[in-house]
Amino acid sequence: MSGRAESGVPQGRSGEQSGSAGVRAASEPAWNGDVLFLMWSLITKDFKVRYRNMSLGVFWSVLNPLVLMGVLTFVFTQIFPNPTPHFPLFVMCGLVPYNFFVVAWISGTTSLVDNAALIKRIPVPREAVTLAAVLSNVLHLLIQIGLLFGLVFISGLSANRHWIWLPYIWAMEIIFVCGLSLASAALNVGIRDMRYVVESANTVLFWAVPVFYSFSMVPQRFKELYQYNPLAALILAMRTILIDSAPPRWELLAKLTFSSLVVFGLGAAVFARIKPKFYDYL
Amino acid sequence: MHAVAFENVTKTFRRHAGRELLRDRAAKLLKRPPRETFYALRNVSFSVPRGESIAIVGRNGAGKSTLLSLTAGLCRPDEGRVIVNGRVAALFELGSGFHQDLTGEENLKLNAALLGFSRRRAAELFDEIVEFSGIGDFINEPLRTYSSGMVMRLAFSVAINLDPEILLVDEVLAVGDAAFQEKCFDRIHRFRHMGKTMVCVSHDIPMIEKLCHRAVWLDHGEVVMQGAAAEVLGAYTGRTMAAQAGA
Numbered sequence: 001m002s003g004r005a006e007s008g009v010p011q012g013r014s015g016e017q018s019g020s021a022g023v024r025a026a027s028e029p030a031w032n033g034d035v036l037f038l039m040w041s042l043i044t045k046d047f048k049v050r051y052r053n054m055s056l057g058v059f060w061s062v063l064n065p066l067v068l069m070g071v072l073t074f075v076f077t078q079i080f081p082n083p084t085p086h087f088p089l090f091v092m093c094g095l096v097p098y099n100f101f102v103v104a105w106i107s108g109t110t111s112l113v114d115n116a117a118l119i120k121r122i123p124v125p126r127e128a129v130t131l132a133a134v135l136s137n138v139l140h141l142l143i144q145i146g147l148l149f150g151l152v153f154i155s156g157l158s159a160n161r162h163w164i165w166l167p168y169i170w171a172m173e174i175i176f177v178c179g180l181s182l183a184s185a186a187l188n189v190g191i192r193d194m195r196y197v198v199e200s201a202n203t204v205l206f207w208a209v210p211v212f213y214s215f216s217m218v219p220q221r222f223k224e225l226y227q228y229n230p231l232a233a234l235i236l237a238m239r240t241i242l243i244d245s246a247p248p249r250w251e252l253l254a255k256l257t258f259s260s261l262v263v264f265g266l267g268a269a270v271f272a273r274i275k276p277k278f279y280d281y282l
Numbered sequence: 283m284h285a286v287a288f289e290n291v292t293k294t295f296r297r298h299a300g301r302e303l304l305r306d307r308a309a310k311l312l313k314r315p316p317r318e319t320f321y322a323l324r325n326v327s328f329s330v331p332r333g334e335s336i337a338i339v340g341r342n343g344a345g346k347s348t349l350l351s352l353t354a355g356l357c358r359p360d361e362g363r364v365i366v367n368g369r370v371a372a373l374f375e376l377g378s379g380f381h382q383d384l385t386g387e388e389n390l391k392l393n394a395a396l397l398g399f400s401r402r403r404a405a406e407l408f409d410e411i412v413e414f415s416g417i418g419d420f421i422n423e424p425l426r427t428y429s430s431g432m433v434m435r436l437a438f439s440v441a442i443n444l445d446p447e448i449l450l451v452d453e454v455l456a457v458g459d460a461a462f463q464e465k466c467f468d469r470i471h472r473f474r475h476m477g478k479t480m481v482c483v484s485h486d487i488p489m490i491e492k493l494c495h496r497a498v499w500l501d502h503g504e505v506v507m508q509g510a511a512a513e514v515l516g517a518y519t520g521r522t523m524a525a526q527a528g529a
Contacts, residue, residue, distance in 0.1 A: 033397070033400070
């Protein structure tokens with residue numbers, strides 16, 4: 001065949017160059033459907049699949065953090081007594097953001113590999129698969145936040161006007177997890193032990209963010225750095241709002257916003273760069 | 283105007299691509315092994331004018347499925363250009379987005395979203411799709427209670443109702459029982475009479491002869507012959523028969 005003469009050429013340039021020589025007609029995207037309907041369908045699918053076969057269903061999302069809160073409260077009031085007021089609420093302000101972060105990041109990371117059959121057969125926008133996996137944890141999160149509100153009233157505190165900040169700080173957190181997940185999901189396609197990297201990172205984070213200790217115990221020289229971690233910033237803001245009934249400080253909000261948006265941008269860039277290779281690697 | 287055109291398309295896969303662990307990556311950084319590439323398609327060119335049907339034939343591993351994946355936009359060529367003009371629907375590995383624990387209705391709606399239906403369109407077509415599939419009351423049962431034939435029927439019914447301009451078919455016309463196959467053929471014939479384009483991969487030669495105007499014969503990723511369906515298929519079946527007789 002006539003192709004034989006040129007067949008040596010592509011060896012070195014496969015992959016990288018697919019942007020120039022090998023583009024499909026750019027005028028006609030392969031998938032031009034209803035992105036919102038797609039996202040909604042994927043999110044509700046994940047949620048239904050997760051809870052359909054559990055007899056206690058959604059109650060697990062309430063039970064699990066309550067058990068951990070009980071254990072931590074016991075340890076840090078009975079074994080290592082400490083002066084933090086409203087300790088159960090204090091711990092819960094750390095646990096709810098942390099739990100959401102861990103579960104959402106893991107499900108985002110494995111989303112592409114879990115949905116390999118889909119990626120290889122249907123030209124859906126790949127970003128939608130990962131973002132839907134992250135966002136399907138949001139309903140779960142809302143239930144836990146409801147639990148947190150309940151705990152506020154049980155602790156003898158009440159709602160205050162600074163609660164209006166809650167949607168904003170949580171939105172930033174979700175943007176942060178989406179960014180991390182886009183990067184880790186794309187990397188997980190080529191390097192399958194990404195999942196374990198994420199799990200280890202989560203273990204480190206449990207100690208590195210103030211879940212069960214107070215920010216005031218953190219040495220001064222680390223404090224600045226701490227606040228650039230959106231997860232830590234969220235926990236601090238939650239405590240300020242729910243326990244101290246004060247507005248979050250604007251430097252903290254600025255750092256939270258900055259870090260979340262930067263991470264999202266980087267994650268999206270990594271994803272876009274690896275995306276053309278998904279088909280070959282899955 | 284061509285509905286689908288391949289211009290000198292080459293697609294390679296790296297052997298052992300994917301599923302690499304960190305240690306393999308690390309080892310590779312130290313000593314770079316020669317990359318073994320495998321040519322799924324090599325310098326393939328053909329075109330399908332709007333309204334025509336083309337069959338892709340060849341033995342297993344000839345590159346037929348890769349060709350369909352490229353047309354569907356699932357992957358990109360390493361060399362050359364793939365041009366597609368029109369809305370594509372792919373009927374291959376039907377039910378890729380299905381989940382065993384969801385009901386037929388939930389799967390149907392999810393699949394519709396995956397294939398690009400809007401929410402409104404999915405709702406409008408719902409009854410028609412269920413009707414066409416012949417699933418009946420089972421539509422409210424979880425998919426794991428379905429027979430494999432029923433799953434295929436449901437998946438086929440969603441995909442065929444997408445109303446595409448270009449239909450890609452990979453060996454899925456052997457779906458369901460005789461009555462349902464009759465319905466599928468009927469639908470595909472109607473589709474052709476509406477002046478739409480079809481790219482069809484199959485080992486069922488008599489069926490292809492009935493459905494397609496033209497044919498491309500692939501072997502090891504290269505085009506052996508292309509032209510009118512009758513000629514190409516004649517040569518192809520002659521060759522396979524000869525190969526069998528020789529063996």
